[in-house]
Amino acid sequence: MNEHIYAHFHPDEHRFVDKAAEWVERAEQHAVKLTDFLDPRQAFIVTSLVNRSADVHVRFDGGHPGAERKRAFIAPDYRVLDDEDMGIRLIGVTSPDEKLQQLDHGDYMGAILGLGIKRDKVGDIYVRPDGCHFLAAAEVADYIRLNLNAVHRVHVQTELLPLDRLISTEVKLDEMSLSVASLRLDGIVSDVYRLSRAKVLIPIKAGRCKVNWKQVEDPSKPLKQGDVVSLQGFGRFKLLEVEGVTKKGRYRVKIGKYA
Incomplete structure (x- = not known):
């Protein structure tokens, strides 16, 4: 099958x-x-x-x-799922250190993975100037709470919170406008990360690029509005809008890079 x-x-x-x-x-x-x-x-x-x-x-x-x-x-199918415990816990991270405001998503993720926690055990991470809320699997939540004492050299305190205390923050996108020759994957990735076309072909063909979380190895794949592209080692971005075509036949696009 x-x-x-x-x-x-x-x-x-x-x-x-x-x-x-x-x-x-x-x-x-x-x-x-x-x-x-x-x-x-x-x-x-x-x-x-x-x-x-x-x-x-x-x-x-x-x-x-x-x-x-x-x-x-x-x-x-006969089992009612609405009341099942999904094994999700909310962890809050705070600190009196002013450097906390400088921490980003990658800093928190690095600190959590540095404890030996697998990425699959961690859900969404919401970063705010005054700290962070993130979701974790119940089976590792206590371990994280007890051992997550520092994030990127900033001493932090952690606590388990009820799920209804979650403060979700909007994903921050740094917007940029580009004029591109086509909507091909390799061309847009090249312009977003300011790399030569030859340099972006290597990771794409090696399977280190995903479009909407699906691995894509075809550099000529056309992107469309709303697509989320990630390139291993460089982060990810979203094609927010195809704004039009210039007189010279180039596409004006608006890109949102994930902070």
Whole structure:
């Protein structure tokens, strides 16, 4: 069965497809599965496989309605999922140190991963000038609370909070306007990160670029408004708007780079 499913997904996704297919098969046999936090692409794969079964359903939850990363609860269709504990805890980070205001998403993520926590155990991270709120899997939340004492050399305090205390912040995008020859992936990535076309071809063809969380190795792939592009080592950006075409046939686009 998996061989047929593989045709719909990138080869590098096949391992996750296998895992998700096993979760669905076990749910058909009356078992349940609470996954780690999934990115939107992984959630799409799980949804696709669940939809192939008439006897299984799934609930996604990331700790709040607008979450990007979510845990999935996969179960037989007769099981009511609304009241299931999704195993998500809210952790607050504060500090009297004024340097706290200078910390960004990457600083907090680096500190958490530095504790030996896998990325899959961490949900969305919301950074504010006065600290940070982030979601974590219940099974690692106490460990993080007890051991996260510093973020990028800033001493911090952490506490577990009720989920309804979450203060979610809007994702900050640094907007920029560009004039590009085409909407090709390699051309826009080149202009956004100010790299030569030759230099961006290497990571794209090596599988280190994703469009909407899906690995893309075709440099000529056309981008469209709303696409989110990530390039390993450089961050990610969103094509906010295709504003029009100049008299010389170039495209005017508005880009939002994630801070």
